[in-house]
Amino acid sequence: MAKKDKNWNLSPAPESLDHIHIKDAYGFFIGGKFTRSKRDSFKTINPANEKSLSSISQASEKDVDTAVKAARKAYNSTWSKMPPTERAKYLFRIARMIQERAREFAVIESLDGGKPIRESRDIDIPLAAAHFFYHAGWADKLNYAFPTKKPQPIGVVGQIIPWNFPLLMAAWKIAPALACGNTVVIKPAETTSLTALKLAELLQDAELPEGVVNIITGNGKTGEALVSHPDIDKIAFTGSTEVGKLIRKATAGTGKKLTLELGGKAANIVFEDASIDQAVEGIVNGIYFNQGHVCCAGSRLFVQESVAKEVMTKLEHRIENLIVGDPLDKNTDVGAINSASQLKTILNYLEGARKDGLEYFESSAKLPEKGYWCKPTLFKNVAQSSRISKEEIFGPVLAVQTFRTIDEVIDKANNTPYGLSAGVWTDKGSKIFNLTTRMKAGVVWANTYNKFDPTSPFGGFKESGYGREGGVHGLSAYLKLELL
Amino acid sequence: MPKTQALIQRKKIDQTGIEERCDRFRTRSIKNDAKIDGLKKALSMIDLTTLEGKDTPGKINQLCFKAKHLHDEFPGLPTVAAICVYPTFVSQAKNLLSGTGIKVASVATAFPSGQSSIAVKKLECKEVVKAGADEVDMVISRGKFLAGEYNYVFDEIAEIKNICGKARLKVILETGELGDLEAVAMASRIAIEAGADFIKTSTGKIKPAATMEVTLVMLQVIKDWYLETGKMVGMKPAGGISNAKLALHYLIMVKEVLGEKWLINNWFRFGASSLANDLLKQIVKQQTGSYQSGNYFSMD
Numbered sequence: 001m002a003k004k005d006k007n008w009n010l011s012p013a014p015e016s017l018d019h020i021h022i023k024d025a026y027g028f029f030i031g032g033k034f035t036r037s038k039r040d041s042f043k044t045i046n047p048a049n050e051k052s053l054s055s056i057s058q059a060s061e062k063d064v065d066t067a068v069k070a071a072r073k074a075y076n077s078t079w080s081k082m083p084p085t086e087r088a089k090y091l092f093r094i095a096r097m098i099q100e101r102a103r104e105f106a107v108i109e110s111l112d113g114g115k116p117i118r119e120s121r122d123i124d125i126p127l128a129a130a131h132f133f134y135h136a137g138w139a140d141k142l143n144y145a146f147p148t149k150k151p152q153p154i155g156v157v158g159q160i161i162p163w164n165f166p167l168l169m170a171a172w173k174i175a176p177a178l179a180c181g182n183t184v185v186i187k188p189a190e191t192t193s194l195t196a197l198k199l200a201e202l203l204q205d206a207e208l209p210e211g212v213v214n215i216i217t218g219n220g221k222t223g224e225a226l227v228s229h230p231d232i233d234k235i236a237f238t239g240s241t242e243v244g245k246l247i248r249k250a251t252a253g254t255g256k257k258l259t260l261e262l263g264g265k266a267a268n269i270v271f272e273d274a275s276i277d278q279a280v281e282g283i284v285n286g287i288y289f290n291q292g293h294v295c296c297a298g299s300r301l302f303v304q305e306s307v308a309k310e311v312m313t314k315l316e317h318r319i320e321n322l323i324v325g326d327p328l329d330k331n332t333d334v335g336a337i338n339s340a341s342q343l344k345t346i347l348n349y350l351e352g353a354r355k356d357g358l359e360y361f362e363s364s365a366k367l368p369e370k371g372y373w374c375k376p377t378l379f380k381n382v383a384q385s386s387r388i389s390k391e392e393i394f395g396p397v398l399a400v401q402t403f404r405t406i407d408e409v410i411d412k413a414n415n416t417p418y419g420l421s422a423g424v425w426t427d428k429g430s431k432i433f434n435l436t437t438r439m440k441a442g443v444v445w446a447n448t449y450n451k452f453d454p455t456s457p458f459g460g461f462k463e464s465g466y467g468r469e470g471g472v473h474g475l476s477a478y479l480k481l482e483l484l
Numbered sequence: 485m486p487k488t489q490a491l492i493q494r495k496k497i498d499q500t501g502i503e504e505r506c507d508r509f510r511t512r513s514i515k516n517d518a519k520i521d522g523l524k525k526a527l528s529m530i531d532l533t534t535l536e537g538k539d540t541p542g543k544i545n546q547l548c549f550k551a552k553h554l555h556d557e558f559p560g561l562p563t564v565a566a567i568c569v570y571p572t573f574v575s576q577a578k579n580l581l582s583g584t585g586i587k588v589a590s591v592a593t594a595f596p597s598g599q600s601s602i603a604v605k606k607l608e609c610k611e612v613v614k615a616g617a618d619e620v621d622m623v624i625s626r627g628k629f630l631a632g633e634y635n636y637v638f639d640e641i642a643e644i645k646n647i648c649g650k651a652r653l654k655v656i657l658e659t660g661e662l663g664d665l666e667a668v669a670m671a672s673r674i675a676i677e678a679g680a681d682f683i684k685t686s687t688g689k690i691k692p693a694a695t696m697e698v699t700l701v702m703l704q705v706i707k708d709w710y711l712e713t714g715k716m717v718g719m720k721p722a723g724g725i726s727n728a729k730l731a732l733h734y735l736i737m738v739k740e741v742l743g744e745k746w747l748i749n750n751w752f753r754f755g756a757s758s759l760a761n762d763l764l765k766q767i768v769k770q771q772t773g774s775y776q777s778g779n780y781f782s783m784d
Contacts, residue, residue, distance in 0.1 A: 007744050008521055008735070013513035118511060277704045278501025313711060321740045330513040427496045447498055 010323070013330040015117045020104050022194060025055040028063060028217060029200035031070035032210025035063075042219075044193055047114040048327050048336040048371040056193045059216040064185070064225040067214040071156045071183040072231055074211030080153050080181050082209075084140035091136030091179060093206045098129040098171075101202065105195055109167055110327040112194040114336030114372070115290050117328050127452055128171035131470075134454035135179035138475060142180065145472050149481040153181030154257060155233035157478065158226045161196075162239045163189035163338050164293040164394075170196050172469050173236055174213055175454075180478035182234075185214045187226055189239075191339045193217045224250075232256060236477070238295075241392075241418075241463050259467025259477045261295065261459055263392040264420030266441065267413035268298030268449060269403075272307045274425035278447070280314045283398070286423055286449040288322060288334055288376050292396040293342070295464075296421035298449055300389055301378075302409050305402040312380065312400070316361050319376050324365040334365075334396060337372040346374050346395035353379050353388045384412055392418070406435065414440050419461030423449045442468075487638045490673035495708070497665040497701055506696040509737045519732070523767045526731040526759070527554065528562035529749045531589055531720065533757050534784075535570060535596075535688065544573045546784050548580035555764045555781065558771075564760065565749035566619060570595075571608060574615040589619035589654070593644060596658070596687035598623040602640055609647045620644070621654040623687060624671060626661045634674060641678035654682035654720055659698045660690040668698055672705040682718035688755065693723025696730075696737060703741040716745065722755025728766040731759060757784075 025037035038057035045052050059067070079087070098105065102125045109120040142151040157177045161169035166188055177184050188196035200215045216222060220243070227235055227250050234257035237247050241262040251258050268286045270279045286298025303311045327335035337343040354360065359380045367373040378398040382389050389399040403409040413422060422441040424432055436444040442460045445451060452458070457473035459465060467477045486492055514522055532551050534543060551564050566587035569577055577588045590612040594600035609620060622644050628636045645653050655675040659668050675683050683702055686693035699721045706717045719738070725731055731754060738746050746752050761781045769775050 008525065008739060008747055009518065010512065010514060011516040011518040013515045122511070273496065275496035275498040275501060278498040278505070281501055281505055310711075314707075330511070427498075447501065 010331050012326070014326060015107055015110075015328045015330060017107065017328075020107050022054050022108065025057075026193070026197050026217070027057050028059060028067065029197065029203075029213070029215040030063075030067045030211075031073075031214070032204065032208075034200070042190070044112060044191065046111050046371075047191075047338055048368070050370055053112060054194065056190075056217045059187070059218040059222040059225070061225040063216055064222060064229055067185045067216050068156060068158075068229050068231050070211035071185050071214050074209060075153075075156055075183040078209045079178075079183050079212050084142070084181070087178065087181065088136045088139035090206060090208050091132050091139060091175060094202065094208070095129045095132035095136060097202050097206055098125065098132065102126070102129070105167055105198060107328065108198060109195050110335065113163060113166060113192045114327050114338050116332040116335040117330055118332065119290060124165055124168045127454070128168045131168075131171040131175045131454045135175035139179040142475065142479065145475055146479070146481055148484055150484050151180070152480040152482070154478060154480055155182060156231060157182045157184050157234045157236060158229065158232040159184060159186040159236045160223045160226065160239065161186065161188055163192040164290060164295070166192040167195040167199060169238055170199055173238075176469070176474050176478050177236075178212065180475060182478055183212050185216060185226060185232070187216050187218065187223055190217075190219045227251065234258065234478070236467075237261070244465060257477075259459075259469070260465035261467070261469060262420075262463060262465040263418055264295045264297070264460065264464050265300060265390070265392050265416050265418045266296055266298045266421040266423065267300045267302055267409075268423040269302045269409055269413060269425065269435070270304065270307070270311060271424070271426040271428075271431065272304040273427045274307075275427060275447070276307060276310055276314065279425040280311060280318050282423060282425060282447070282449040283315055284318050284322070287398045288319075288396050289450050291334055291337055291374070293338055293394055294450065296443065296450065297394075298421075298423050299393060299398060300413070301398055301400045302403050302413065303400065305404055308402045315378070319361070319363050319378070322363060322365070322376055324363060324373070324375065325368060334376055337374050337395065340372055342394065343372040343374060346393055346397065349388055349391070349393045349395070349397060350377065353386070356386065358382060358386065358388070384415060390416065406431065410435060410438050417463040420459075420464035421445070487635050488674050488677040490670045490677065491634055494666060495669040495673065495705065497669055499665055499697075502665060502697050502700055506700055506737070509696065509733050509740070512733070512736045514732050514736070520767065520770050522732045522735055523728060523763050523770070524562055525747060526728070526735060526754065527763045527767070528565060529753050530564040530760055531566045531568040531722070531753050531755045532564045532760060533568040533688070533722070533755055535568065535591060539570060539573065541573070541576055544569060544576055545580065548577055550782065550784055551581065551586050552584055554760060555768075557780075558764070558768060561764075561767070565753055568621060568755065571612045571615070574612050574617045578616040587618040588616065589621055590615075590617040591621045591623075593622040595621070595623050596689040598625045599627065602643060605640070606643060606647055609644050613647060613649060613651050617651055619652045619654060620648050621656055621684060623656045623658060624675065626658055629662070629667075629671060634670075637671075638674050638678045641675055641680065645679035652681040653679065654684045654718075655680040656684045656687055656722075658687055658690055659685050660692045665697065665701045668701050669705050672702045673709075676705065676709050676717050680717060682720050682753070684720040684722055684755065686721075686723040686755075688723035694721035694725055694755075696733065699734065700737060700741065703738065707742055710742070716751055718751040718753065719746070720753040720755055725754055725756050726758045726762065728759070728762045731763065
């Protein structure tokens with residue numbers, strides 16, 4: 001007979017590290033070649049155990065200038081002159097090669113960033129490949145995308161990307177830029193440079209003409225140098241609203257084009273007529289996906305009061321089922337917090353909310369001793385005026401409010417400086433359309449959450465930024481579009 | 485007057501959401517100790533079944549022996565939970581299995597179609613209980629259900645439950661005939677409120693039989709009931725679960741939806757005939773490192 005007294009717990013199922021290659025130290029990828037690693041450098045660590053993975057070079061103003069010059073040269077001499085069908089071939093090749101090396105990319109992404117291997121394997125890397133495939137298809141069809149316009153590349157594009165989806169964000173940025181005929185200088189986030197540098201190796205193997213993509217690494221100072229470089233024609237930034245505002249100021253009056261994809265504080269709204277069990281799944285996916293390090297995370301939950309008890313009971317049970325721990329274990333649902341400083345920020349919010357006397361629930365999962373960890377947490381009966389329902393936490397922390405009517409919830413959902421995304425759960429189609437047309441958010445998901453696709457434009461309202469990535473809208477951000 | 489909550493507030497089901505959740509169960513990686521434990525658990529949850537027109541005393545004899553001696557070459561294995569047969573074989577099976585702890589389940593109520601009068605169904609149920617069946621697997625009247633006669637379905641289950649006495653009642657919904665997942669949820673709720681000890685997906689005579697999606701919906705209805713009343717109801721997916729890996733994914737689903745309490749054969753069963761041998765094959769492989777030929781495992 002089955003043992004009654006012992007729980008059936010899953011044995012460890014860690015992904016193997018045998019097949020990955022990480023150098024001890026990295027330089028930059030400029031003009032198609034890797035530069036030598038610099039003495040001015042910093043360690044990139046595995047946030048799950050605080051061990052160093054490699055040494056990353058800090059790009060100075062001079063390095064940025066070298067990279068921009070390489071990009072300019074490639075733009076003038078090859079890339080903007082190349083027939084679009086030829087550009088498409090390179091993009092298709094890159095997409096295929098990402099698929100071929102998917103396993104290595106996934107493992108390094110989880111090692112360097114702390115996200116569960118299930119997500120990097122099933123979401124990040126396949127989507128990165130999908131973005132290259134999608135934009136490869138557009139490269140020679142831009143005239144059809146904009147039938148009344150004459151699409152022309154912009155020139156050299158400076159791109160700065162965040163640490164939450166390192167390779168995927170690089171793909172979001174690089175693929176449309178190249179498809180439209182631009183060349184790129186891109187800076188990955190300080191804590192997660194490795195997959196971008198692995199992508200550089202892949203671009204070399206793909207024989208992408210030198211200088212078309214240049215990758216420089218470093219902290220905010222490097223980003224600042226890139227933004228203020230005079231020979232950059234456009235800046236594309238994904239990151240915090242705070243830094244977005246600085247970039248807006250720095251580029252004002254310079255003639256540089258700018259797109260910003262910034263923070264969010266999304267409302268996820270559950271009506272009483274929703275399929276509750278699936279909504280609970282969507283709530284969990286909305287806030288605990290990638291430890292809540294998601295700009296469109298559904299961090300404000302609005303539950304109709306009549307079903308609040310049922311939703312909360314089921315939600316708590318579901319949170320208890322989340323497996324928290326080693327990002328490389330195939331069964332892990334919630335991995336490590338990306339960095340010590342991000343953990344500090346999150347803990348600061350948790351402490352504040354507890355001091356305010358807010359009732360909370362947290363997973364009883366045992367956290368590893370080493371590394372940066374935060375239990376999936378939710379706060380109940382949070383007020384609209386509470387700090388945790390106003391500010392972006394960027395961690396696995398959910399603020400729950402109840403509501404009574406549809407007008408009330410729309411007003412409250414829109415009562416935020418942000419407007420990146422929202423979710424709605426109801427069985428009734430008319431309610432979905434009523435709500436989606438009145439929500440001030442770039443993306444509104446109905447009966448699902450955190451769904452991404454290269455064909456679908458993504459971007460914000462209000463302080464969540466402007467410009468769109470993905471779809472035809474995303475192409476226009478990388479083109480000069482004069483009327484025919 | 486509607487007799488059950490199921491009719492007052494129908495449970496909403498989002499099919500896409502159900503499918504996505506099932507995909508997540510399938511990505512669980514079950515290795516080493518967890519795998520051995522899981523395989524043995526699954527083995528102990530099987531209702532070893534034969535439900536054919538050509539069943540004979542000789543066949544039942546073989547089936548009962550197999551239930552007791554799954555694979556004697558390999559000591560320490562559990563037995564199956566029960567055998568499941570037609571009414572005429574109950575007393576024979578009962579004799580063959582006495583003292584083993586293996587239960588005898590009998591289908592009843594005009595299995596598999598359920599197309600007969602309540603009087604006939606009650607008589608059949610009486611007979612199998614009298615013959616010593618530990619468990620009765622009844623079918624609901626799908627025709628009545630689809631015609632909207634929910635009270636009829638409810639009453640029929642309640643009356644059969646009355647006759648069962650100490651025998652546990654498993655209610656077969658035949659989900660493959662119900663149309664969609666919301667109908668499955670409603671039928672589950674009606675069966676539970678009418679007194680089912682177990683709800684069961686299928687007769688095995690209709691395709692599709694058990695699927696993870698249908699089972700997930702039924703588990704969620706069981707959970708609703710448990711949250712409302714504190715009472716446990718068992719679950720039995722039947723038909724179409726023929727390999728070990730799939731069985732382990734079902735167990736993961738039970739664990740994550742209902743919890744560890746349901747992971748024993750009092751509360752979870754597999755209705756299957758060929759699953760046992762694949763589980764045995766995998767257990768032997770886990771411990772010896774190599775797969776054995778199918779010829780080493782007796783066929784029934």
